[in-house]
Amino acid sequence: MxxxxxxxxxxxxxxxxxxxxxxxxxxxxxxxxxxxxxxxxxxxxxxxxxxxxxxxxxxxxxxxxxxxxxxxxxxxxxxxxxTRLDPLVACALRIVDSAGWVPVVVTNGAVRQQDAKIRSTGLDRYLADWVISEEAGVSKPNPRIFALAAQRVRMPLRHAWVIGDSPEADIGGASAARLPSVWLHRGRRWSDPRFAPTRTADGLIAAVAAALAG
Incomplete structure (x- = not known):
């Protein structure tokens, strides 16, 4: 898993x-x-x-x-x-669950705002758990927040994948944690020479497919 x-x-x-x-x-x-x-x-x-x-x-x-x-x-x-939950996102997370993977959100931001969005949209029904930087006391790209997420669900960090849209926070954090990653490019070109994503994707379903295949 x-x-x-x-x-x-x-x-x-x-x-x-x-x-x-x-x-x-x-x-x-x-x-x-x-x-x-x-x-x-x-x-x-x-x-x-x-x-x-x-x-x-x-x-x-x-x-x-x-x-x-x-x-x-x-x-x-x-x-x-x-904020609303896109049905395609729900579909992608059902694919994750069916494949035996454990989805955990790792987000920077305030607990009050991020927690409210996760619960009010119904996203919480598709997640094993979530970690918010304000509550965790550490934020992306610090790799410790990914380790905390793994601890939260009592799973090893080894073999985990990271999916996100931020070059610095998500892909830089994954690189610091030595984890493979998928970058949601949102129409942008990769320009950071310090590190690079393992894969790129134009949407969440494609990103999930890349991670599961990897």
Whole structure:
């Protein structure tokens, strides 16, 4: 029973769409021009910018007096409320289970947001467990978080595969842990000379097939 370590945002659950939807509604609420969505997406940097820094940037740009913590919570709740489980993802995870593999999510982020998305979408029904960096006290690409995930389900890390969309966090973390990996390229070209994925894929089902075949 090999272990399959899966990223959450933009791997199992779409994050781009829900964040854009939240951003467009938020800008409309505060009377900002709709074209500012481009600025907001650049500040967010595909989810890599700390939520508090995003909140501070919004407050500074629009001279808002609302506390930063309120903006952070609104962002968390707004994105989570828009997140849905793609039936193809559920299908891919059923394939994983049928093949005898054990799927565990390893994600960076806040417990409140990530746990809510996993449970509210029903993704939890398809997982053996999940590890969230805020709770674990270590984040990707530190390989210790993958070891913690293996410990959580009482399985050896050896022979595990990693699937994710982030070159640094997911593929870099897999490389540091000496694990094979599948990179969800999302239309991008690989450009990091320090390490490389074992396989690349354009969708989760293809990524799962590559891992299972490997």
């Amino acid at each position: 090999p272990l399959l370590l899966l990223d959450l945002d933009n791997t199992l659950l779409d994050r781009d769409g829900p964040f854009r939807a939240w951003g467009e509604r938020f800008l409309d609420t505060i009377g900002a021009p709709p074209t500012d969505i481009g600025w907001l997406l650049s500040v967010d940097a595909d989810g890599l910018t700390d939520r508090w820094d995003v909140a501070d940037a919004i407050r500074d740009r629009y001279r808002l007096t609302v506390p930063a913590i309120d903006l952070v919570e609104e962002l968390h709740d707004g994105v989570a409320a828009q």
